[in-house]
Amino acid sequence: MFYSEPRITILARPAFTEPAHLPVHWMGESTDGERLAEFAGRLCYMSQKNPASRATREYLENIKRQRHGSVLEHASYSLLLEGVSRALSHELVRHRTASYSQLSQRYVDESEANFVVPPAILGDAALEASWRAEMERAQASYVGLVAELMTRYAWVTDRVHRRKMAREAARGVLPNSTETKVVVTANARAWRTMLELRAGEGADLEIRRLAIAILRALQAEAPGFFSDFEIYIAEDRREAARSEHHKV
Ligand SMILES: Cc1cc2nc3c(=O)[nH]c(=O)nc-3n(C[C@H](O)[C@H](O)[C@H](O)COP(=O)(O)OP(=O)(O)OC[C@H]3O[C@@H](n4cnc5c(N)ncnc54)[C@H](O)[C@@H]3O)c2cc1C
Known part of the structure; x- marks a missing residue:
């Protein structure tokens, strides 16, 4: 989405x-x-x-x-904020007099993450298409990395911990536009x-x-x-x- x-x-x-x-x-x-x-x-x-x-x-x-x-x-x-990007949330949390609870990319599977179209791109079909292609490529790369890391760390018996290890590393390829x-x-x-x-x-x-x-x-x-x-x-x-x- x-x-x-x-x-x-x-x-x-x-x-x-x-x-x-x-x-x-x-x-x-x-x-x-x-x-x-x-x-x-x-x-x-x-x-x-x-x-x-x-x-x-x-x-x-x-x-x-x-x-x-x-x-x-x-x-x-x-306030519950949805449909905002990780780029935005990074700026938002600089406001120190508020309290925040944010979706964790270490715990939550981002294989079906949503993305936020940057406002400047919205409405230009060509720009939107090339931006979307990049999002899809990054997501595919994330899915692949999680699978490979789950295999690499198969010896970690605690499955929740193993998933966390895989997701926290794989999130590195997710873009700033990922929804949070x-x-x-x-x-x-x-x-x-x-x-x-x-x-x-x-x-x-x-x-x-x-x-x-x-x-x-x-x-x-x-x-x-x-x-x-x-x-x-x-x-x-x-x-x-x-x-x-x-x-x-
Ligand atoms: C257009 C724009 C561009 C920006 N660009 C950058 C950037 O390039 N790099 C970057 O790092 N940041 C950037 N920021 C973030 C900016 O530096 C502030 O961190 C952010 O806007 C939070 O504002 P604040 O510090 O005034 O207040 P808040 O954290 O929202 O706190 C509210 C007020 O409480 C008081 N206060 C809070 N904490 C303290 C404290 N520790 N000591 C004393 N008083 C305090 C101050 O009066 C402060 O104004 C940018 C912000 C904007 C709006």
Whole structure:
């Protein structure tokens, strides 16, 4: 299978329980994650009565304006990312304030691995065909190597260990475009940093496309944290995003 876009699933979001002894005068629409952050912010000044009559999303906008980003750290979101390449995941995991669990190429058989078409190649039939041929050649080479290594290490009695030895060596011939799956958990502040860097025009096209898709998902999920990001068409005719609140 060849992926031409990532697949994103929100796996987990905050569940806020308001303490009965510290009720907040909530205003406007909000989600649990946004309320959790507002509750944490208001605790600092014991302003639960909401003297400025701010709706939750206005309150969070002000938090971003004032650069009180630590308040956003209370709300975490876990995303399942599929249809992304190993090249992309290598860049993604550089964001150190998130937690990752990624498909292991040592344990999982990649004989039927999927591949992610690089965005710049998509839509050009000739380029796609020659790229696909390379993917298929690499996969065939992987399958052959695993079989030969299983024979070479037949004396290793633990079959699981032998398979791991074969797969970890054979994966060396798999390309950067091999599909991977990752679960990422990060708080709203960390997601914002990742989105600012990776949805920007300087980012690699595949991670930029992913960042835009994550941004759309998180904007729908919790607008109070992400609605200030603007998606636009850049000079290279691709989508990019920016926010006026740099590194909140
Ligand atoms: C367009 C682009 C090109 C890139 N090219 C390269 C490249 O060629 N080679 C390469 O190696 N990397 C490259 N990177 C990766 C880049 O250097 C960063 O590692 C990556 O973007 C993570 O960003 P970050 O370090 O700001 O923040 P994150 O790891 O996402 O952390 C968020 C913030 O937390 C704080 N923080 C986190 N860890 C620490 C710490 N240990 N000490 C102090 N503060 C910390 C910082 O304020 C940081 O900005 C590139 C990134 C982009 C966006």
